[in-house]
Amino acid sequence: MNAAPAVRIPSCAMVVPMLLVLAAAAPLHGQVCAGFAPLDETRYRVAVSAASYAYATAMRASVTVGGTPYASLGIGRTRDAELDAVSVDAGLEAGLDLTAQNGTFYLCPVAAFTASFGPDDFLFRPDDYTYTEGAAGFGLAVVPLRAGRVTVLAGAGARLAHLTVRRVHRSTEVIRWKYTNTYTLWSVGAGVVLDDVLTFRTFVTMPSRFPPPSTLEGMAVPFGREEGEVSFGAAVGLNFGRRVRPPR
Amino acid sequence: MSSEPDDLRKAGRAGSIAPRLLLPCLFPCLGTATCSDLSGPGAGGYVTPELRHLSFHYLETSYPDGGVLSIDGAPADTSFRLRQGQRVPVEIEVSSGDREEVGFYRELCPIQERVPVYDCFSSAVAVHADVHVAYLASHVAAIGGRFTMVFPRGVGGVVAVFDPEDLVRKARRAASWPGVRLVELKSSACPGIALQCRSETRSRLRLPVPVDTGVAVPGDGIVQIRPGDTVTVTYRQPGGGRLEAKRVVP
Incomplete structure (x- = not known):
């Protein structure tokens, strides 16, 4: 059996799965610049987040x-309830929290890679979706308030992301469709840190130049990646593993 | 016990009000954020657009007993889009005494405009050659649905559910029923990416309502009819007028 030729122009059926992974790519943001407590006093942080x-x-x-x-x-896991479509993702992000003025201002260059899997069998079509995305960008943050045990952080950032989407036939494993795109994801975040340990943060993201007009012109893309569509999220982070400071 | 706070403070960890006060809130807060859906039922309620068309027809397969009254409506404004959780109220009145107040939903799903459309209430089921689709009647009833069509020789049928929420999930569940070979969402009038057609039809409203023969039980969500009854479906226009559709039960 001959392999089916790759389709160059994505059909509408691709859009939902594609945006599932794009939504998934959003959460791994910079640290201070996204509203988390810096890892000055501790070595590790665990965080959980939810986004709408x-x-x-x-x-x-x-x-x-x-x-x-x-x-x-x-x-992560992203789900569209109406379409019963789910994607899971794993991502690695590395960055720097560069500070000036004694921890008041931060510059945060960041790079990230995310791989997502699903949805499978989307709307009963025999295809599975996989996504990979590489992104690089930077953030800026400020600490406007330190009062006792409470610290307030605010930041904003932008990253340029390159996305590759593959639709693979479940039985033949033939790549029926492949699509690449580059877009910008803007984000704004703010957080409240208690005792330099516990962070509550909220964030807003908004894509631009997605999708590019030349390929998906006019398409209203769901999952927070429609051009100019604002999405909301909240997260909690817990720092632990206190650093041992040498006695002065 | 009283020395514990001091010990902790000496260890450099005690002033930590955060974990003690806020950790219990962590997961409930996140759960709330996750479960809230901007387009979900929370944004719902009844809405009353101006309708230009109202009709209904009766579908019966006898698998299982009873049939389905399929009510259709068309808003005057073709850009109207019913949101998830919203309903458009209509009244059903039967001359033998039954009376039901129900709510239209969209004819076409999903809400996203750029995804291929499917019927919000129906899916098609095909069974293996040695199975008659009537064998699935109890499964269909269990998901809150009825057959609206049975294909020749019982090789398959169309299932309508009365609650459009989670249609895709219910259809996936149907795929695991014994004897089922294939399940598909039922395509509607505007297949593919016919955007112009879709734009016009995405405003349409539909509601299937279960119908049984028997004594009227007003308000139970099932329309009870008898031969010779007149069934009237009424919509109250926002300006005060009424739109009606009538049929006599043969």
């Missing part, structure tokens, strides 16, 4: 290790 997109919700968890340079490993 126009048609989907996402849950994910991450573990962050490091200090000024840090790395985060995260896993």
Whole structure:
């Protein structure tokens, strides 16, 4: 049997699965610049987050290790209830929390890679979807308030993401469709840190230049990746593994 | 026991009000955030757009007993889009005494405009050659549905569910029923990416309602009819007018 030729123009059936993974790619953001407590006093952080997109919700968890340079490993699950479509993802992010003015301002260059799997059997079609995305960008953050045990962080960022989507026939494993795209994801986050340990943060993301007009012009893309569509999320992070400081 | 806080403070961990006060809130808070869906039932309720068309027809297969009254409506404004959780109220009145107040939903799903459309209430089931689709009647009833069509020789049929929420999930469940060979979402009038057609038809409303023969039980969600009854479906327009459709039960 001959392999089916790859289709160059994505059909509408691709859009929902594609956006499932795009939604999944959002949560692994910079640390201070996204509203988390810096890893100054502790070595590790675990965080869980939830995000609400126009048609989907996402849950994910991450573990962050490091200090000024840090790395985060995260896993997530995004679901569109109406379409009963689910994707799971795993992502690795590395970045720097560069600070000036004694911890008041931060610059956070960041790079991330995410692989997502699903949805499978989308709307009863015999195809499975996989996605990979590489992204690089930066964030800016400020600490406007330190009062006792409470610290308030606010930040914003942008990253350029390159996405590759593959639709694979379940039985033949032939790649029936492959699509690549580059877009920008803007984010704004704010967090409240208690005791430099526990962070509550909220974030807003908004894509732009997605999808590119030349290929998916006019398509209203769900899952928070429609051009200009704002998505909301919240997260909680817990720092632990206190660093041992040499006595002065 | 009283020395514990001091010990902890000496260890450099005690002033930590955060874990003690806020950790219990962590997962409930996240759960709330996850479960809330901007387009979900929370944004629902009844809405009353101006309708230009109202009709209904009766579908019966006798698998299982009873049939389905399929009510269709068309808003005057073709850009109207019913949101998930929203309903458009209609009244069903039978001359023998039954009276039901029900709510239209969309004819076409999903809400996303750019995804291929499917009938919000129906899916098609095909069974293996040695199985008659009537064998699935109890399974169909268990998901809150009825057959609206049975294919020749019982090789398959169309199942309508009365609650459109989670249609895709219910269809997936049907795929695991014994004897089922294939399940498909039922395509509607605008297949593929015929955007113009879709734009016009995405405003349409539909509601299947179960119908039984027997004594009227008003308000039970099932329309009871008898031969010779007149069935009237009424919609109250937002401006005060009424739109009606009538049929006599043969």
